[in-house]
Amino acid sequence: MEPILETNGLRVEYRVQNGQGPKVAVRDLNLAVYPGEVFGFLGPNGAGKTTTMNVLLGFVIATGGSARLFGVDVREPIARQRIGYLPELTYYYKFLTVEELLRFYARVFGLSRDEADRRIDGLLKLVELEHARKRPIKTYSKGMQQRVGLAQALINNPDLLILDEPTSGLDPLGRMKVREIIQRLKREGKTVFFSSHELGEVETVCDRVAIINEGELKVVGRVSELVESHQANLEQIFLSMIGYKPEPVV
Amino acid sequence: MNIVTALSGVVIKELYRRKDFYVLFILTALITLVMGSISFFNDARIARYLKEICLMLIWISALVIATTTTARQIPAERENRTIFPLLAKPVTRWHVVAGKFLGCWLASGMALVVFYFFFAVVSGTRDSHWPLLQYAQIVLLHWAMLAVVISLTLLGSVILSAPSSNMTICLVFVLGILLLGRHLNQVALEQPEPIRSLIYLVYYVIPHLEWYDVRDLIIYEHKLIAWSDCALAGLYAFVYSGFLLMGTWLAFRRKPLHL
Amino acid sequence: MAGVSTQTFASVKSRTIYFWILSLLLVLSFTLATVLQPRAGTWTSRSGAENVLKVVLGDGRRLFANHFFVQADVSFHSGYYPSIFDHTALPKDSSPMIADSEQHDEHAGHACQGEHDHNSAKCSDDHAGCAHDHGEKGHEHDPHEKAMSFLGTPRDWVEAFGRRFMITEHTHLSAGNEREMLPWLKLSAELDPQRVDSYTVAAYWLRTLGKVDEAERFLRDGWRNNPNSYEILFELGRLYHEARKDIERTRNIWELALAKWGEQQANSDEPDLRALSQIAIHLGRMEESEGRLVRAVELLQLAQKASPNPEVLAKDIEELKHKATLPVKAP
Ligand SMILES: Nc1ncnc2c1ncn2[C@@H]1O[C@H](COP(=O)(O)OP(=O)(O)OP(=O)(O)O)[C@@H](O)[C@H]1O
Numbered sequence: 001m002e003p004i005l006e007t008n009g010l011r012v013e014y015r016v017q018n019g020q021g022p023k024v025a026v027r028d029l030n031l032a033v034y035p036g037e038v039f040g041f042l043g044p045n046g047a048g049k050t051t052t053m054n055v056l057l058g059f060v061i062a063t064g065g066s067a068r069l070f071g072v073d074v075r076e077p078i079a080r081q082r083i084g085y086l087p088e089l090t091y092y093y094k095f096l097t098v099e100e101l102l103r104f105y106a107r108v109f110g111l112s113r114d115e116a117d118r119r120i121d122g123l124l125k126l127v128e129l130e131h132a133r134k135r136p137i138k139t140y141s142k143g144m145q146q147r148v149g150l151a152q153a154l155i156n157n158p159d160l161l162i163l164d165e166p167t168s169g170l171d172p173l174g175r176m177k178v179r180e181i182i183q184r185l186k187r188e189g190k191t192v193f194f195s196s197h198e199l200g201e202v203e204t205v206c207d208r209v210a211i212i213n214e215g216e217l218k219v220v221g222r223v224s225e226l227v228e229s230h231q232a233n234l235e236q237i238f239l240s241m242i243g244y245k246p247e248p249v250v
Numbered sequence: 251m252n253i254v255t256a257l258s259g260v261v262i263k264e265l266y267r268r269k270d271f272y273v274l275f276i277l278t279a280l281i282t283l284v285m286g287s288i289s290f291f292n293d294a295r296i297a298r299y300l301k302e303i304c305l306m307l308i309w310i311s312a313l314v315i316a317t318t319t320t321a322r323q324i325p326a327e328r329e330n331r332t333i334f335p336l337l338a339k340p341v342t343r344w345h346v347v348a349g350k351f352l353g354c355w356l357a358s359g360m361a362l363v364v365f366y367f368f369f370a371v372v373s374g375t376r377d378s379h380w381p382l383l384q385y386a387q388i389v390l391l392h393w394a395m396l397a398v399v400i401s402l403t404l405l406g407s408v409i410l411s412a413p414s415s416n417m418t419i420c421l422v423f424v425l426g427i428l429l430l431g432r433h434l435n436q437v438a439l440e441q442p443e444p445i446r447s448l449i450y451l452v453y454y455v456i457p458h459l460e461w462y463d464v465r466d467l468i469i470y471e472h473k474l475i476a477w478s479d480c481a482l483a484g485l486y487a488f489v490y491s492g493f494l495l496m497g498t499w500l501a502f503r504r505k506p507l508h509l
Numbered sequence: 510m511a512g513v514s515t516q517t518f519a520s521v522k523s524r525t526i527y528f529w530i531l532s533l534l535l536v537l538s539f540t541l542a543t544v545l546q547p548r549a550g551t552w553t554s555r556s557g558a559e560n561v562l563k564v565v566l567g568d569g570r571r572l573f574a575n576h577f578f579v580q581a582d583v584s585f586h587s588g589y590y591p592s593i594f595d596h597t598a599l600p601k602d603s604s605p606m607i608a609d610s611e612q613h614d615e616h617a618g619h620a621c622q623g624e625h626d627h628n629s630a631k632c633s634d635d636h637a638g639c640a641h642d643h644g645e646k647g648h649e650h651d652p653h654e655k656a657m658s659f660l661g662t663p664r665d666w667v668e669a670f671g672r673r674f675m676i677t678e679h680t681h682l683s684a685g686n687e688r689e690m691l692p693w694l695k696l697s698a699e700l701d702p703q704r705v706d707s708y709t710v711a712a713y714w715l716r717t718l719g720k721v722d723e724a725e726r727f728l729r730d731g732w733r734n735n736p737n738s739y740e741i742l743f744e745l746g747r748l749y750h751e752a753r754k755d756i757e758r759t760r761n762i763w764e765l766a767l768a769k770w771g772e773q774q775a776n777s778d779e780p781d782l783r784a785l786s787q788i789a790i791h792l793g794r795m796e797e798s799e800g801r802l803v804r805a806v807e808l809l810q811l812a813q814k815a816s817p818n819p820e821v822l823a824k825d826i827e828e829l830k831h832k833a834t835l836p837v838k839a840p
């Protein structure tokens with residue numbers, strides 16, 4: 001089966017002003033995500049998760065290696081026609097209402113008016129923002145804004161979702177909802193590629209996970225197989241992969 | 251094209267949801283009405299000074315609206331990170347540049363219509379003279395000029411990161427051209443050689459925005475400008491804006507999005 | 510999602526800042542545009558001695574008054590007006606006019622005596638008293654006409670094309686449209702009440718437009734602000750003479766004007782001879798028609814002394830003397 005998302009020897013360097021050499025954020029990364037999977041992308045802060053996603057979306061140009069979506073190089077705009085993306089930190093046009101915002105994105109995808117109306121109604125119901133649909137986004141709470149992000153990521157009914165920490169900033173109920181949405185998308189046959197620090201949620205929703213540390217891929221595989229082969233739960237695996245040694249108990 | 255118009259729709263919404271436009275319009279209207287209420291030697295037929303003042307205010311307001319709206323577009327997209335979900339869609343940076351330009355241009359065109367409508371009402375009630383074709387010319391020429399101003403500001407906004415400095419530089423540049431552009435060749439001729447060629451070069455390179463300032467023709471009830479000349483001027487503005495937008499795209503194409 | 514609150518805060522703050530920048534810029538650009546408008550011709554003030562810097566620092570209001578005064582002249586020419594750049598091309602002798610005030614001659618009404626040799630001063634004294642057409646037809650060799658043909662042939666295509674969007678004909682307001690200059694003169698007088706020519710020019714046109722009461726009121730305002738101005742007195746006298754036919758008053762005022770002239774100018778290095786000759790001629794002609802020939806001769810002789818081409822008056826004086834059968838007396 002052809003991977004829907006693929007990186008080969010991906011390397012990303014950032015120029016830094018401090019006079020030392022460039023900062024390597026991602027080194028020699030090989031990833032393959034197949035259709036219908038829910039893929040968890042794990043790593044500590046600063047591991048290079050967001051950077052990898054930025055390459056996939058064409059925001060950052062890779063220093064080396066290649067990245068493809070649907071078999072198309074990520075630098076081609078057409079590669080982004082069938083994906084939905086939820087950024088890590090985002091503010092949307094604050095002076096628009098959520099309805100206007102979604103209509104704008106729908107137009108960007110060339111959806112017809114009726115189609116857009118239908119999708120917007122459905123999405124607002126899904127993320128539970130119907131009551132606030134006529135309010136400008138600047139009046140929203142943090143969690144509401146995060147849900148706006150989810151709604152806009154789904155506006156084009158994408159086949160591949162790239163979600164950067166979709167549950168951060170949400171209360172337990174909100175996280176639960178996001179998990180449900182991810183599971184529902186999986187049932188619909190979508191592919192989800194998401195990063196997270198919530199190992200419990202990763203364990204419940206993911207088919208496969210990858211753990212990176214300091215830009216390097218440490219481990220990749222099915223959650224169940226990893227747990228079996230390491231004889232430990234995901235959290236313990238994660239901690240050992242990033243080189244954490246527990247303090248000896250005195 | 252759909253993407254470009256969608257982007258411009260957001261810009262237009264932004265303009266009329268912000269205070270700037272209303273503040274400037276009310277200011278213009280207020281000053282004009284106050285000046286109009288002064289009785290000069292009990293002669294109610296005196297009108298030209300009022301036209302002069304009103305048009306001056308309209309020109310300043312339009313310039314301020316065009317530059318402030320344009321200068322913050324791309325920097326705000328980056329600062330608020332709205333550029334990320336946008337470019338994650340099948341939107342190229344060229345779309346962003348073109349959409350922002352179109353939005354700002356249409357928005358300032360709408361503002362112009364409102365301003366000039368006010369002007370027409372004020373001057374029409376004064377001297378019951380309604381030269382509608384002439385108004386059409388002044389609005390169109392003004393609008394064509396704003397296309398150059400907007401694309402210039404857009405270029406500035408991807409080169410200079412601070413919108414306020416970009417805005418100031420663009421305003422000074424545009425005002426400079428409006429006031430002095432016409433005379434640079436004369437200035438050049440009075441200079442010794444290396445400087446003369448240099449000034450002449452500048453003279454040919456700068457956009458000649460002063461052409462589009464036909465306020466005097468309205469104020470002093472002059473005859474219409476030939477429509478062919480208007481079309482040529484429009485073409486010049488179009489080509490010039492095209493070059494500036496191309497430059498904007500070239501500068502923006504490889505620019506890192508993170509601040 | 511960290512940082513939401515700080516960013517929101519920052520953006521709220523930046524919006525108010527934008528607003529202030531905006532307002533500031535508006536004020537700034539308005540000021541700038543008014544001040545820098547290249548038409549604002551000479552920045553030198555009435556006395557001619559101060560430099561630009563001194564005017565700007567000393568009294569900004571005067572600068573604006575000057576701008577509005579020039580604007581009146583622009584308006585008189587329907588927007589066809591030289592800029593500071595065009596001035597550099599004018600002949601040198603066109604600038605000494607600056608210090609002059611309005612009332613030299615029959616062209617007294619023109620607002621534009623300031624920057625260029627426009628007032629046809631050279632041909633003025635000879636036919637004092639006769640009413641000229643201010644439509645300014647003909648006058649091919651008029652210095653004003655010469656100064657106002659500043660455009661010349663276009664130097665390049667940019668200029669040539671630009672001409673199509675400009676006013677390129679030298680015309681003067683007529684048929685009652687002269688009223689359009691009045692607001693600028695009024696503003697100029699409001700801003701700089703010591704600027705005498707604002708009053709005299711406005712009064713001239715008000716009188717011409719038949720608004721005698723307004724002219725009188727405005728001149729009296731000017732007189733109150735400038736009690737020693739022989740220019741204003743002269744204009745006021747003309748109003749009483751030509752519009753009100755009040756000989757007695759006219760005589761008093763013009764005599765007062767002569768006295769004021771004597772107080773201020775008689776001992777100056779460069780006396781304002783043109784004003785003197787004008788007052789003297791007008792008063793002389795009036796006295797002549799009133800039959801007070803002795804005084805008339807005195808005045809015309811005074812005018813002759815002040816005139817740049819005295820020979821024109823010589824014949825008139827001879828005739829008058831003859832009429833009065835007076836012995837010839839050297840002035
Ligand atoms: N624009 C940039 N310029 C320079 N260095 C950067 C830039 N963006 C990220 N980095 C560096 O690259 C490394 C990877 O960052 P990245 O944002 O990809 O981490 P992450 O895995 O998403 O972390 P987190 O879990 O905190 O979101 C970090 O060391 C970071 O400091």
Ligand SMILES: [Mg+2]
Nearest residue numbers: 049050051088
């Ligand atoms: Mg991250």
